[in-house]
Amino acid sequence: xxxxxxxxxxxxxxxxxxxxxxxxxxxxxxxxxxxxxxxxxxxxxxxxxxxxxxxxxxxxxxxxxxxxxxxxxxxxxxxxxxxxxxxxxxxxxxxxxxxxxxxxxxxxxxxxxxxxxxxxxxxxxxxxxxxxxxxxxxxxxxxxxxxxxxxxxxxxxxxxxxxxxxxxxxxxxxxxxxxxxxxxxxxxxxxxxxxxxxxxxxxxxxxxxxxxxxxxxxxxxxxxxxxxxxxxxxxxxxxxxxxxxxxxxxxxxxxxxxxxxxxxxxxxxxxxxxxxxxxxxxxxxxxxxxxxxxxxxxxxxxxxxxxxxxxxxxxxxxxxxxxxxxxxxxxxxxxxxxxxxxxxxxxxxxxxxxxxxxxxxxxxxxxxxxxxxxxxxxxxxxxxxxxxxxxxxxxxxxxxxxxxxxxxxxxxxxxxxxxxxxxxxxxxxxxxxxxxxxxxxxxxxxxxxxxxxxxxxxxxxxxxxxxxxxxxxxxxxxxxxxxxxxxxxxxxxxxxxxxxxxxxxxxxxxxxxxxxxxxxxxxxxxxxxxxxxxxxxxxxxxxxxxxxxxxxxxxxxxxxxxxxxxxxxxxxxxxxxxxxxxxxxxxxxxxxxxxxxxxxxxxxxxxxxxxxxxxxxxxxxxxxxxxxxxxxxxxxxxxxxxxxxxxxxxxxxxxxxxxxxxxxxxxxxxxxxxxxxxxxxxxxxxxxxxxxxxxxxxxxxxxxxxxxxxxxxxxxxxxxxxxxxxxxxxxxxxxxxxxxxxxxxxxxxxxxxxxxxxxxxxxxxxxxxxxxxxxxxxxxxxxxxxxxxxxxxxxxxxxxxxxxxxxxxxxxxxxxxxxxxxxxxxxxxxxxxxx
Numbered sequence: 001x002x003x004x005x006x007x008x009x010x011x012x013x014x015x016x017x018x019x020x021x022x023x024x025x026x027x028x029x030x031x032x033x034x035x036x037x038x039x040x041x042x043x044x045x046x047x048x049x050x051x052x053x054x055x056x057x058x059x060x061x062x063x064x065x066x067x068x069x070x071x072x073x074x075x076x077x078x079x080x081x082x083x084x085x086x087x088x089x090x091x092x093x094x095x096x097x098x099x100x101x102x103x104x105x106x107x108x109x110x111x112x113x114x115x116x117x118x119x120x121x122x123x124x125x126x127x128x129x130x131x132x133x134x135x136x137x138x139x140x141x142x143x144x145x146x147x148x149x150x151x152x153x154x155x156x157x158x159x160x161x162x163x164x165x166x167x168x169x170x171x172x173x174x175x176x177x178x179x180x181x182x183x184x185x186x187x188x189x190x191x192x193x194x195x196x197x198x199x200x201x202x203x204x205x206x207x208x209x210x211x212x213x214x215x216x217x218x219x220x221x222x223x224x225x226x227x228x229x230x231x232x233x234x235x236x237x238x239x240x241x242x243x244x245x246x247x248x249x250x251x252x253x254x255x256x257x258x259x260x261x262x263x264x265x266x267x268x269x270x271x272x273x274x275x276x277x278x279x280x281x282x283x284x285x286x287x288x289x290x291x292x293x294x295x296x297x298x299x300x301x302x303x304x305x306x307x308x309x310x311x312x313x314x315x316x317x318x319x320x321x322x323x324x325x326x327x328x329x330x331x332x333x334x335x336x337x338x339x340x341x342x343x344x345x346x347x348x349x350x351x352x353x354x355x356x357x358x359x360x361x362x363x364x365x366x367x368x369x370x371x372x373x374x375x376x377x378x379x380x381x382x383x384x385x386x387x388x389x390x391x392x393x394x395x396x397x398x399x400x401x402x403x404x405x406x407x408x409x410x411x412x413x414x415x416x417x418x419x420x421x422x423x424x425x426x427x428x429x430x431x432x433x434x435x436x437x438x439x440x441x442x443x444x445x446x447x448x449x450x451x452x453x454x455x456x457x458x459x460x461x462x463x464x465x466x467x468x469x470x471x472x473x474x475x476x477x478x479x480x481x482x483x484x485x486x487x488x489x490x491x492x493x494x495x496x497x498x499x500x501x502x503x504x505x506x507x508x509x510x511x512x513x514x515x516x517x518x519x520x521x522x523x524x525x526x527x528x529x530x531x532x533x534x535x536x537x538x539x540x541x542x543x544x545x546x547x548x549x550x551x552x553x554x555x556x557x558x559x560x561x562x563x564x565x566x567x568x569x570x571x572x573x574x575x576x577x578x579x580x581x582x583x584x585x586x587x588x589x590x591x592x593x594x595x596x597x598x599x600x601x602x603x604x605x606x607x608x609x610x611x612x613x614x615x616x617x618x619x620x621x622x623x624x625x626x627x628x629x630x631x632x633x634x635x636x637x638x639x640x641x642x643x644x645x646x647x648x649x650x651x652x653x654x655x656x657x658x659x660x661x662x663x664x665x666x667x668x669x670x671x672x673x674x675x676x677x678x679x680x681x682x683x684x685x686x687x688x689x690x691x692x693x694x695x696x697x698x699x700x701x702x703x704x705x706x707x708x709x710x711x712x713x714x715x716x717x718x719x720x721x722x723x724x725x726x727x728x729x730x731x732x733x734x735x736x737x738x739x740x741x742x743x744x745x746x747x748x749x750x751x752x753x754x755x756x757x758x759x760x761x762x763x764x765x766x767x768x769x770x771x772x773x774x775x776x777x778x779x780x781x782x783x784x785x786x787x788x789x790x791x792x793x794x795x796x797x798x799x800x801x802x803x804x805x806x807x808x809x810x811x812x813x814x815x816x817x818x819x820x821x822x823x824x825x826x827x828x829x830x831x832x833x834x835x
Contacts, residue, residue: 241281241316245289245300246463247438248272254290256297256313257281261290272439272463283321286313291437298434299391301467305402306378306394310432311680314394319478322406326413331482331518334544335610336750337369338653338740339420339660341618344373344399345383346673346718347663353404357411359721366666366733367740370418372485374619376405377423380431381678383714385619386422387487388429388677392471395479402479409480418482420522421475425468425500426454426491431681439463446493456494469504473511476519483520483544484508489532490525501532505542520544522613528584528599533611548612548657550586554579555616555651558785559644560634566593573761573772573785580655580759580774583612608752614657616648617665619673626701628674628717630664640787642668642728643829646735646805647783650831651774653739654749654781656757664719666736667729674706676714685709738803739833746835748777762790771826779835784826792824799834806830 243255244267253274254261258281264274281287288297299306303314340363348355363371375386378394386396395405412419427450428435435441440460446453455464475481486501494500505521512519523532523546534540550570557563557571569575569592575585586599615621622630629637635644645668653659664671675692679685693705706713723729743749748756758775762768769790774781778799784790791812801811801824808827813820824832 240277240279241285242275242277243281243287243289243300244273244275245302245438246272246467247274247289247291248460248463249439250274250291252292254293254297255287256290257285257287264289281316283316283318285316287316288313289438298437299432301391301435301438302393302471303378303391304393306391307397307401309397310378310380310390314391317402319402322403324406324410324480326410326480329413329480330516332369332416332418333518334370334483334520334522334658335608335752336744337418337658338367338743339370339372339613339658340366340368340663341372341615341660342374342663343385343619343673344376346714348721349718351383351399351718353400353408357408360412360415360417362724363417364415366737367744368417368661370420370482371412372420372660373422375422375424375487378432379429380680383676383678385623385675385677387424388431388679389424390429390432390434392423392428393474405479413480418518419480420483420485421479421481422485422487423472423475424487425471426488427451428454431679431684441467448491448493453491453493456492456500457496461496465500465503468500469507472504472521473507476508476511477515482518483522485522485524486543487524488526489523490527499541501543502536502541505536509542522546528586530583530600530602530607533607538606545611545613545658547618548579548583548614550584551579551612551614551655551657552616552618552621554585555648556621556631559631559648560638560640562634562638568592573763573770576772577759577761581754581757583607583609583754602754604754607754609656609754609757610658610750610752612657613660614652614655615660615662616652617662618660619662622662622673623675626696626703626705628672628706630669630672632668632670633672641829643805644785645732647785647829647831649732649736649739650781650803650805650833651772651783653736653743654774654776654779654833656752656754656776659743661736667724667733669719669723669729671717671720673717674713675708676706676710676717677708678714679709735803735805742802742833746777746779748779751777779833781831781833782824782826783831784828787828789828790826792826794822794824794834796820796822798822798824801832802835803833804830805832 243257243262243264245253245255245264247253248271253264255264255276255278256262257278262276262278264276267273267275288299290297297313299310299312300314304317304319305315306312307315342356344353344356345351348359360371375389376395376399377386377389378391378396379386379389382398395402399405400407409419427448430450440455440458441464442452443455443458443461444452445458454468455461456468472484475484489501492500501523508519508521521543523543525532525546526549528550531540532543532546534542536542553567553570554576557567558573558576561571563571570585578585582604583602584599586597587601588597588599590596591598617631622628625634627633631648632642632645635642662673663669664673677685677688679688689707689709692708696705706716724733756776760773760775762771764770764786769784769788770786771790771792772783772785773792774783779802780799782792794811798811801809806827806829808825809830809832810825811822812825813822824834826832
């Protein structure tokens, strides 16, 4: 339709012709565009039309005259044939029918009547053109046209109202056999080369498929176009680079580009935002923002690249320069997956993304489905856990920067591994954090262990909420992450009607639908509140999963016997049974450690088990111990059998929850994983070291506490990759591989219904030892957590053993004098799987 309203032309005489008859060219609702008349146009033999509708009506009268002439000669020719209503045309084009070109071709504008001697040749030319004989048609004489060919504008400038170019009809749409009368008035009847429009850029100079042909079959328009484009040449710099920043309290903002200051202007319609276009700036250009004439510029709060660290200038980074190869990757759903938590800096001796790529095949052989990276946002110094990030949009440069991170994700997807990123939205690190200089990113209305809380519900919080949500979308969209783990969401205070976590979940769901990839959010919370993973339709936040600390505490305390700190509420097999069937031990019950009731019950009839992550070790539970000792060292220090590592692995991997391993856990790594930092501020570094020692002394720790700032503390935490091939590590690694393979092979082990898990326990009170049997469908997991042998009666139809952690495990009969009743004999610290 034209872009402005116009009165309708003639009304069809014999009903609606569905946009096929010339009489309805001007009628609204038929999506036809009418060309505006030009002053030079005139009908042959008549005066210039005074109004554009006169020309349309004149052309219509000419067409109707031809139709009446044909109708007079039709009775003799069509005798005996079915008739049709006058004034209407057939819906489908007929073979060699007059004035009806072949399908896939737009009809030319109505032409004035030509002298009789020219009509046969013009009619023949139209037939040849309809049949595709363009060469013959071009050579045939033309009938006089309403618009002179010499006066026709270039193809890129024709046809639209007010001189706007018409939209090209994509090649795929030309095959939709529209009736010729549906063509635009005044459109040329022959194919011409479009010289007036610049071709869109594309590979090897060809028109890009998205512009010329539309999306290919089965491909969504605009979905991950960067995955299909070649990388931009390094020397191809942008003509202009737009810089923008939110600084609502500033009276003046300058962007400092390559040492030169450029004043920024307040953005129209965006309160508090400042913008500036700098010619010549582009990929690789260093910049910063100077507030109110300050001499030293600050890094961009949304800096995509910090090659010099958190105190250095920001650098422009163009995401579309990277060549992705994961165009066929559609993600991996969280249900049924096995996760692997990894710290890039200590996963390999090199501590880089590229070095970690070389170890991805180990994870594939293990059976891992998703790799969860500890935070990689830029933080001060060379090494650290990553939870003191200062610039949340820039990957840590010592790990490999933006390109290194993309190479890692791309390589993981090539191996069928999803990648999850740990992100922190509850605080920022104290060193290199300048968000407070820009705006009200923090508020004293709420407090956290790190100081003032991030401002999600006070004045100015709209932009702060957008900062966090858009950051989450950036990692998923620009770096192709498959999910995010949200750190300590219990420390996020937001009294808004729509919590920021709910708003983030909504935004991620929309992005997932747009990209056509599985995307998910996993929360860490100690609130024991199932509303985090309850759907938004049911009144929850709509997150996909959350960590289950209660399961960890139960399993750790049952295996090690530890009861200090928060382990005081756990340790009995009764609490482990509750965790396996009800998720939370503290579901409104009294917490001795906290001194009050804690938690909320989980509706096991509605919530699936895969929305809760189970683990025996993770970075917090290992790194926050005084010496960073892993489970193997804890058992050895308590004089317990290392066989309990296999028992714990069986109960973890085959439990109803989504299991997660901590790096090195699969082979029982002997290297510790300590708390380490590399703060550049001497005062902050000293405060962290002294505070760490005071914290553990208050908890009664008598051993040595490694200095977090010491480089040796960091180096001791690096995995030793010679261990997996040596005993006893190789045996434990094979046990983990077998468990994960069994979990994938048996459907009942991925059944999300918690009501289908049946647990039997023996707590040793009757002298039978400490044992637990977990039944899930046709699979039974029997575990002996004590040091003595136990005999567990089995039903007569008990299945055969599938896995055994100890060669002394055996089946026998004759229990209680009944030769038909089988029994499973479990030595101390062993586990068996039957099915």
